[in-house]
Amino acid sequence: xxxxxxxxxxxxxxxxxxxxxxxxxxxxxxxxxxxxxxxxxxxxxxxxxxxxxxxxxxxxxxxxxxxxxxxxxxxxxxxxxxxxxxxxxxxxxxxxxxxxxxxxxxxxxxxxxxxxxxxx
Numbered sequence: 001x002x003x004x005x006x007x008x009x010x011x012x013x014x015x016x017x018x019x020x021x022x023x024x025x026x027x028x029x030x031x032x033x034x035x036x037x038x039x040x041x042x043x044x045x046x047x048x049x050x051x052x053x054x055x056x057x058x059x060x061x062x063x064x065x066x067x068x069x070x071x072x073x074x075x076x077x078x079x080x081x082x083x084x085x086x087x088x089x090x091x092x093x094x095x096x097x098x099x100x101x102x103x104x105x106x107x108x109x110x111x112x113x114x115x116x117x118x119x120x
Contacts, residue, residue, distance in 0.1 A: 019085055021054040021114050023105075024068070026079040028061040033095040034078045040098045049116045050105055054082060082108050089114070 023045075027034040045051040059066055061077050069087035082090035090108035095101060109116055 021082060021084040021089070021112075023050075023054045023056050024066065024081040024083050025056060025058045026061045026074045026077055026081065027058055028077045031077040036097075037078055037095045037101075041101060049118055050102075050109065053109070053114065053116050080105070080108075082112055082114070084112065084114065 025034075025037075042056075045056055057066075061074060061079075065074070067086070068081070068083055070081070071088045071091065074081070076093050078095050080092040081088050089112035092101070092104050092108060096104065106116075
């Protein structure tokens, strides 16, 4: 008797599409460092624990920014913004090269309190 009622009420609750963390990459056409990141990291990122924990999304710096609560404006490309629950929880401005990117990204996850868990 109560199960259908509970199921109906659950359908009425808002579901946030942005609840899971993701990494937002602000980029622009002609950006040398964006191209360098694409060459060195883009094909690897989805296969990593970081990529599985926070999948990559992209947006053009000159387009309407996504509906996110940024800590401050985005002025440089690439800028990598860790987003959780629709708000910025960490950021890397610029691309310092493959050797430094992963360490900086790990620090962003750690400061945000987002655990990287190995799965499968």
